[in-house]
Amino acid sequence: MSTISDVAKLAKVSVSTVSRVISGKGYVSKETQKKVLQAAQELAYSPNLIARNLQSGKTQTIGFITNSPLGFPNSFLGTFIAIANLHDYYVTLYFTNGDKNKEIDVLNQMKHRQLDGIFVFNRSNEWSVFESYTAYGPIATRYRINSKQIYSSHIDHYPIYLASLNYLYQQGYKKIAHSMGNPENRNTKARIKAINSFYQGNGLLLNVDWLFCETSTENNGNQLAHWFHHATDKPEALACHSDSIAVEFISELQNLGYNVPRDVAVIGFDNSDISRLMHVTTVDYSANLQAENSFVHLYNQLNNTNIPQHHLEYKLIERKTTPKINDYIEQD
Template identity: 30%
Template structure:
């Protein structure tokens, strides 16, 4: 393998000049830079990554701990990755399947200096166990957390669900169903709380048969509609977990001859970038997942460089489309 000294000899420059070229130093003439890069290509030189990391004290890798890889988490991961590329960082995705041993193994990457920081999308370990690893590098999560040692970039799903439910209530809908994903997750609990709080405040009926959990996919949405259709007392509107669920509900409803929103108004909760909301005419709450991911990386990067944190404004937004545009039924 060729080294910097050999490149310098062939290019007719000093080793420090080769180093400046490799490190994108601005004070190198274009002629010299071009010559050095030509020699690097001719010799097929590949930098010793371990030596570079040892020199700078960084791996230029961020670890991402995720329970699974789905539409929701991939958007956050994409945000982390895109922001990381701007700083020449790569991401290492560690899928844990909600296994505590695998989560501990992911955190060990930080202690072993194989990553510079860890992004936690969801975890089963107690925060006390996670906090132990902050002495090896920064950790940031998108779960709600008030902790001086672990940063949290988080949007309260209570507010997102409240916006969607308020929209339905303001249109005059009174019989409102809702779907959630994992019943015991923090986000699901906050969504349910928003549902109960809003209906209680507006003195609207709550029917436990209208609350459907474990609903994540298009197929789940279709099954959810089938259950609601079978009820003696049917809801006239539904607030859903994500856009894919909403699309499954709309598809199943239309296949049964239901009019959306005449017979059933539907609101989605954006969890992907597939633009299904536009295609299906779906009113939805936009959830800035990629922006959350970007801010998670930027928070880690600031901490690595000893810079003050600068929280960015993040918010949900209601986008009204055809799935809620008609006057609700009165019967």
């Protein structure tokens, strides 16, 4: 492959003159410009974009940190990459598998100018660690956090979860089990607050044995199905903080000989493809707009633009897993 030096030699000019022609920066006479471009064409020279990035200090690349290839954030990630590509940005994916050092490696990539910005889908380090890297580039997340340095596009889970529980109540379900995320997360705290409001508001007593917080990200729904199978006092409905837990629960219950919704109603959260395919009632909370907001924030920071953000809204998507209680008709 020919280099900038080859072009300079053939055009009988200096390397810096070729560089000025290629970058369009600095004065070069028309005649010299023509000589350089002819030489470049003759040698099929293509400018080294790494070198060009070195000048601008930009890579047009955003790092996306997520836990693992399993339970992959499909639609969110897809939207994030699609909008990035539309703005001529690229997305590099990092699977950190909950390893704090791997997260630091990615943050250092931004420090070393191999990434322009970072989106945090999952994280293991404290937020203060991430904050200390915002000196090197913008960081955004989907988590609901209180940070002046890190951007967060989130939606309040309190009214959403309260609406889900009230809906189940209207459908006749009073014995409800709850599958929730990491109790450290503000989203989980908002859900616990919603549970309190719901039980107090309806004069019901909460069965704390039916309150599950996530300890591991994998197969949580599967474990819940086995818990359901062995429980002597079974709930009438399970409310899940993600569709993936809801569908794993339903699928494993089917393996154990149960039927959803006849034996237990299920409501998910995410409105993912899989919830649609398996007819699971869920909540759409504008995850695609959340992904778009996150990228747009990074873009605005990096380009001094002011593209407006979307307002996030939620909507209950009623499907087949939450009929009126005792109304279930065997499907043929």
